[in-house]
Amino acid sequence: MxxxxxxxxxxxxxxxxxxxxxxxxxxxxxxxxxxxxxxxTGLTGLVDAEMENSGVDHPVTAVLLNFRGYDTFLEVGVLLLALVAVWSLYLAPADRDPETAQTPVLGLLVRMLVPGILVVTVYLLWAGTSRSGGAFQAGAALAAAGELLLLAGFVRGRFRRERLVRFALAGGFGIFLALGAGFMLLGNDLLEYPPEFAYGLILFIEGALTVSIGFTLAALFFGSPLEAPEVEK
Amino acid sequence: MTSVTLYALSGMVVVAVCVYGLVSYPHLIRKILAINVMGSGIFLVFLSFSRRVPGENPDPVPHAMVLTGIVVAVCATAFALALARRVHEVTRSSYLPEEQDPPEEAG
Incomplete structure (x- = not known):
């Protein structure tokens, strides 16, 4: 020393x-x-010229989900990858015992806040088509609800329905990939949507992404649901 | 000086302060915070550039790219924090093993 x-x-x-x-x-x-x-020089002109083909009214959403859909797709992949990396560290779940974690105020507050957060989530998702909002903002709100539930001891880091949770975690990425690749069969490029279906498709993909992003962000906070394997010291 | 330049310069200052913090403080949480805030400085610079384009509306492409960047930054921060927790679990120390003599008090 x-x-x-x-x-x-x-x-x-x-x-x-x-x-x-x-x-x-x-x-x-x-x-x-x-x-x-x-x-x-910027890309504003290019984006404005292509807006009518994007299926949505908000230029940022159009860039995210349509013109640069590749970025969003890979970013969901990065999110999933970070979760796999965090899970593989076998950190103990950040569980709270409801008996000790829940003061009357916290319990009541969480009960009142979570339904409101769910409404805000759906609003943010829908707002993304025409103004600021979208899947990531909605997913972040959903994750906040999950973290509140964990901190008040309503849910635990080791889920009972683990298979269902895993589907929710990977679903956004999977649906994005399946639709993006599926339209290749119809002669489009990867992640290129036919303009007449673009609005519905983007809303559907954003919905799936919201659930996945919300679950993934919350799961990053929860710690690992996996039991650490026995290792020889 | 326009507001665009002001925002961009502020972002650059944030980046520089974070470089100092990253190099100077050995505590792992401080290093993670420095990298995270550095990212915010870069986002600030990039977003201010979206106002430089001619026309009424800002360029949506930097906005979309910064949104993507925020998510990637969140992922990296979450993973870094989990790693720091793991380092603490294994070594009972919030400093890297290379730090021979971690300062007793947070400097």
């Missing part, structure tokens, strides 16, 4: 160069912002 003076010296030796590095980085990045070329 180093002596206190030595530790302080080491800390200074790390922090002074770090501060210089950060300051020069800030200057460099700031300079790059100030010297950006004018006028900027």
């Amino acid at each position: 180093a002596s206190p003076t030595n530790t302080r010296l080491r800390r200074v030796l790390i922090r002074v160069p770090a501060a210089l590095l950060a300051a020069s980085l800030a200057l460099l990045l700031g300079w790059s912002v100030v010297t950006l070329p004018e006028p900027a």
